[in-house]
Amino acid sequence: MNDISLDDEIEVRTGQIKLHTPEDFDGMRKAGQLAASCLDMLTEHVKPGVTTLSLDELVREYMLDHGGTPATVGYRGYRHSSCISLNHVICHGIPGSKVLKNGDIMNIDVTVIVDGWHGDTSRMFYAGEPKVKARRLVDTTYDAMMAGINSVKPGSTLRDIGRAIQTLAESEGFSVVRDFCGHGLGRVFHDSPNVVHYAEYKDRWGNVHQADDTELKTGMFFTVEPMINDGKPDVKLLKDGWTAVSRDKSLSAQFEHSIGVTEDGVELFTKSPKGLDKPPY
Numbered sequence: 001m002n003d004i005s006l007d008d009e010i011e012v013r014t015g016q017i018k019l020h021t022p023e024d025f026d027g028m029r030k031a032g033q034l035a036a037s038c039l040d041m042l043t044e045h046v047k048p049g050v051t052t053l054s055l056d057e058l059v060r061e062y063m064l065d066h067g068g069t070p071a072t073v074g075y076r077g078y079r080h081s082s083c084i085s086l087n088h089v090i091c092h093g094i095p096g097s098k099v100l101k102n103g104d105i106m107n108i109d110v111t112v113i114v115d116g117w118h119g120d121t122s123r124m125f126y127a128g129e130p131k132v133k134a135r136r137l138v139d140t141t142y143d144a145m146m147a148g149i150n151s152v153k154p155g156s157t158l159r160d161i162g163r164a165i166q167t168l169a170e171s172e173g174f175s176v177v178r179d180f181c182g183h184g185l186g187r188v189f190h191d192s193p194n195v196v197h198y199a200e201y202k203d204r205w206g207n208v209h210q211a212d213d214t215e216l217k218t219g220m221f222f223t224v225e226p227m228i229n230d231g232k233p234d235v236k237l238l239k240d241g242w243t244a245v246s247r248d249k250s251l252s253a254q255f256e257h258s259i260g261v262t263e264d265g266v267e268l269f270t271k272s273p274k275g276l277d278k279p280p281y
Contacts (some may be wrong), residue, residue, distance in 0.1 A: 001071075001083060001092075001109050001110075001111050001120060001122075001189075003140050003281075009078060009128055012212075015132070015192060016192060017184060017191075017192045017193050017214070017217075017220060018184065018186060018191065018192075018219075018220075018221070019217060019218070019219035019220060020186060020219040020220075020221055020260070021219070022188065024083070024117075024219075024221075025260055025267065027114075027115060027116070027117035027186075028117050028119070028221060028258065028260060028263040028269045029112065029267075029269055030114050030115065030117065030119075031068070031112060031115070031117040031118055031269070032116050032119040032121065032268075032269025032270040032271075033119070033269070033270075033273060034063070034066055034067070034068050034112050034114055034119055034269045035068075035110050035111065035119030035120065035121045035258075035270055035274060036119070036271060036272050037039060037066075037095070037272075037273050037274075038059055038062045038063060038066075038110050038112065038277050039108060039110060039121060039123050039272070039276070040272055040273060040274045041058065041062050042055060042058060042059070042108060042125070043125070043276055043281040044056060046100070046108075046125040046126070046127055046183040047100065047127055048099075048100050048101055048102045048104075048107070048127050048128045049099060049100065049127065050094040050099070050100055051095075051096070051097055051098060051099055051100070052084040052086070052093070052096055052097075052098050052100070052106075052182065053095045053096050053097060053098075053209065055082070055084060055095065055108065056080050056081050056082045056084065056095035057081075059081045059082045059108075059110055060073075060081035063081065063110075063112045064216060067095075068113060068114045068119075069110035069113045069247070070082075070110075070111070070112060070113075071111040071112060071113045071118055071120075071189055072110075072111055074198060075189065078242065080094060080095050080240055081110070082095060082108055082109060082110045083095075083107075083108075083109040083122075083242075084107070084108050084109075085106060085107045085108055085109070085240065085243075085252070085254070086098065086100075086104055086106045086149060087104060087105060087106070087251055088245050088246045088249045088250060088252055089106075089107075089244070089245050089252065090177055090180070090227050090229070090235060090244045090245060090246055090250060090252040090254070091107070091109070091180055091227060091244050091254060092242040092243055092244055093097065093106075093107075093243055094240060094242055094243060096240070097211060100127040101127060101128075102127060102128030102129065102136040103127070103128055103129060103130050103131060103134070104126070104127040104128070105124060105125070105127075105130050105134050105137075105138060105251065105253065106124065106125050107122050107123070107124055107125075107252075107253065107254045107255075108122060108123060108125055109121075109122035109254075109256065110122070116185065116187050117187060118185045118186065118187070118188070118258075119258060119269065120185055120189075120191055120223055120256065120258045120270070121256050121257055121258060121270035122225065122254055122255060122256040122277075123255055123256075123276075123277070123278065124138045124141070124142070124253050124254070124255060124278065124279055125279060125281075126138075126279050126280065132158075133230065133251075134251055135279060136172070136199055137174060137228065137230050137251055137252075137253045138173045138253045138278070138279065139170060139278070140168070140174055140228060140253075141169070141174075141226060141228040141253040141254060141255055142170045142255050142277070142278040143168055144164075144165045144168045144176075144197075144226050144228060145165065145224055145226050145255045145256070145257065147164040147165060147167075148161040148162070148164045148165040148197065148224045148226065149161075149166045149224050149257060149266055149268065150164070150266075151163075151164045151218065151266065152216060152224075152259065152261060152266040153261070153264065153265045153266065154216055154217055154218050154263065154264075155215060155216065156215075156216050157212075157213045157214060157215055157216060158193060158195060158196075158211055158212045158213065158214045158216070159199050159212060159213045161195060161197075161211075161224060162195075162196050162197050162198045162211040163195045163197045163198075163199035163211075164224045165198070165224075166197065166198040166199055166201075167199075169226070169228050174228045174229060174230060175228070175231065175232055175233040175253070176198050176201075176226060176228060176229075176231045176233055177197070177226075177227035177233050177235060177242045178196070178197075178198060178201060178209075178233055179208075179235040179244070180225050180227060180235075180244070181194045181195055181197065181221040182194070182195030182196075182197070182222055182225045182256070183194045183195060183222060183223055184220070184221060184222045185221055185222065185223060185258060186221045193212065193214055193220075193222060194212065194213070195212045195223065195224060195225075196220050196238070197224075197225075197226040197227070198211060199211050199225030208217070215230070216261050218261055218262060218263050219260070219261065220260070220261040221258070221259070221260050221261075222258075222259065223256055223257065223258050223259070224256070224257055224259060225254060225255065225256030225257075226254065226255070227252060227253045227254045228252065228253050228254070229246050229250050229251070230246075230250040230252070231246060231248040231249075231250025231251075232246070232247065232248050234246070234247040234248065235247060255278070256270075257269070257270045257271070258270045
């Protein structure tokens with residue numbers, strides 16, 4: 001689950017980026033693999049005719065049955081075990097009575113707590129057969145996330161991650177959402193650093209915004225979770241206070257991994273145990 005804003009997480013943010021131990025990596029592997037296997041479980045259930053609430057119930061049951069706790073239940077008043085974001089919903093879609101239709105694309109975002117550690121991941125899913133352009137958006141979003149992750153190593157920077165993502169997404173004619181970001185995590189859900197998915201951009205007033213150039217160090221844990229739009233990057237937040245949609249109602253896609261910086265590169269904590277990291281499954 002991506003950070004709800006770029007500023008305050010009063011109860012968890014320390015302002016300092018934590019550097020973790022080898023034992024901490026063990027905890028994150030266990031949490032990350034449960035989150036990933038939960039999404040693996042969903043692949044056979046996402047199809048036309050089912051409701052997003054029924055999928056959320058499957059997520060809750062799976063986590064509890066496998067020794068985990070849904071981190072999102074009760075988080076800032078949120079009541080569900082996942083976020084399910086369909087079509088032009090960018091993130092934080094609330095599960096409900098919505099019935100999936102043939103051609104729908106959706107992001108399913110789950111976070112589980114195992115022994116105090118958070119496993120946070122999301123993937124895109126198809127209900128039936130999506131249109132060619134929707135498939136291309138989903139494929140590009142996955143490739144952009146992986147380009148960002150593959151840039152991670154000690155000595156590189158947060159801005160390098162954003163540059164890799166932005167360059168790939170924009171080369172395919174898509175836009176990178178700027179209002180939400182990845183985040184540090186571990187024994188807390190959202191922590192420093194913020195991980196934006198661009199290197200820089202110019203706003204409507206001509207001001208240039210650049211990503212943080214903080215150097216990456218061994219032991220950092222954070223998520224990489226770009227949101228890519230088929231149209232413009234502008235966001236509208238709905239009245240429920242959670243659901244973020246593309247202002248121009250263009251399709252949006254997102255993938256997310258929780259990762260750790262190692263001595264020689266990066267470890268993906270949330271890689272699919274079954275190799276189901278992107279559709280079609």
